[in-house]
Amino acid sequence: MIRKRMACGLGVLLGAGLAAGPAGALEGDAARGKEAAATCVACHQADGSGRNAPGGESWPRLAGLSAEYLAKQLRDFRQGRRQNATMEPFANMLDDRQVADVAAYYSQLPATEGGGGDVGEPLRARGEQLARRGDWDAYIVSCQSCHGPRNQGASGTFPGIAGQHAAYIRNQLQAWKDGERDNDPQDLMGAIARRMSDEDIRAVAAWLAGQPPADE
Numbered sequence: 001m002i003r004k005r006m007a008c009g010l011g012v013l014l015g016a017g018l019a020a021g022p023a024g025a026l027e028g029d030a031a032r033g034k035e036a037a038a039t040c041v042a043c044h045q046a047d048g049s050g051r052n053a054p055g056g057e058s059w060p061r062l063a064g065l066s067a068e069y070l071a072k073q074l075r076d077f078r079q080g081r082r083q084n085a086t087m088e089p090f091a092n093m094l095d096d097r098q099v100a101d102v103a104a105y106y107s108q109l110p111a112t113e114g115g116g117g118d119v120g121e122p123l124r125a126r127g128e129q130l131a132r133r134g135d136w137d138a139y140i141v142s143c144q145s146c147h148g149p150r151n152q153g154a155s156g157t158f159p160g161i162a163g164q165h166a167a168y169i170r171n172q173l174q175a176w177k178d179g180e181r182d183n184d185p186q187d188l189m190g191a192i193a194r195r196m197s198d199e200d201i202r203a204v205a206a207w208l209a210g211q212p213p214a215d216e
């Protein structure tokens with residue numbers, strides 16, 4: 001079975017295991033989610049825009065990310081599959097119903113712009129290359145081959161990363177590279193991050209942060 005899947009290539013591999021949500025996932029209610037999100041605004045802000053904090057702790061933008069992706073992250077924090085000392089207590093406060101509700105709430109907020117995208121060449125050019133075309137010499141697949149056209153997200157599995165804060169993107173890539181984040185299905189992100197230099201990480205994070213998070 002495993003060999004057969006591998007032989008079929010990336011597309012089938014992704015389609016097979018990842019498309020379906022967890023069995024029995026609850027349908028969220030955005031209005032209830034807004035109430036449950038009362039404690040979240042201290043960091044993620046009332047509009048879900050978060051904060052870019054180079055050198056500090058960046059709070060990701062949640063507005064406009066897919067509900068399925070958001071709910072998975074909250075479950076992963078609760079179950080210790082994704083670790084972050086700041087975020088974990090807030091995920092632990094939510095029951096299954098509230099996870100679905102806050103995910104529904106943030107997913108329908110209009111996506112806001114990312115911070116940290118205003119960088120010069122040649123960082124910009126390298127970032128764009130990695131994000132849109134990849135670098136076959138370094139075995140790095142383009143980000144958009146999974147994260148969707150314009151890196152604005154594809155299905156519930158691949159989150160939008162265009163317009164996410166540069167410092168947050170950088171932290172996540174670094175965490176994958178160092179083996180500190182490993183809640184991605186089938187090590188898809190770990191495998192890529194480990195092939196990226198620190199310079200590559202800075203470049204792609206900055207370029208993505210400057211891109212529109214959603215089409216007008």
Ligand code: HEC
Pocket residue numbers: 036037039040041042043044057058059060061062065070071073074083084086087090091094102159171
């Ligand atoms: C004290 C600040 C703080 C509060 C309050 C907070 N968060 Fe977070 N949140 C963070 C930080 C920091 C991260 C990034 C963690 C990391 O780097 O892995 C995060 C990450 C997340 C993520 C993952 C986003 C992604 O793109 O993968 C979700 C979802 C999330 N928070 C939802 C919530 C919800 C819902 C609440 C309220 C119930 C909440 N947060 C309250 C700081 C906070």
Ligand code: HEC
Pocket residue numbers: 060072130131140141142143144145146147157158159161164168169172173183184185188189192204205
């Ligand atoms: C083979 C598919 C694949 C490719 C190619 C890929 N990603 Fe990902 N990426 C994923 C998956 C799947 C997730 C969600 C992981 C999870 O569920 O926690 C993800 C998540 C992320 C996140 C976390 C977003 C958040 O909100 O926390 C960042 C940042 C990211 N990817 C950046 C990149 C960058 C930059 C590239 C290109 C250099 C890239 N990815 C290429 C599959 C991919």
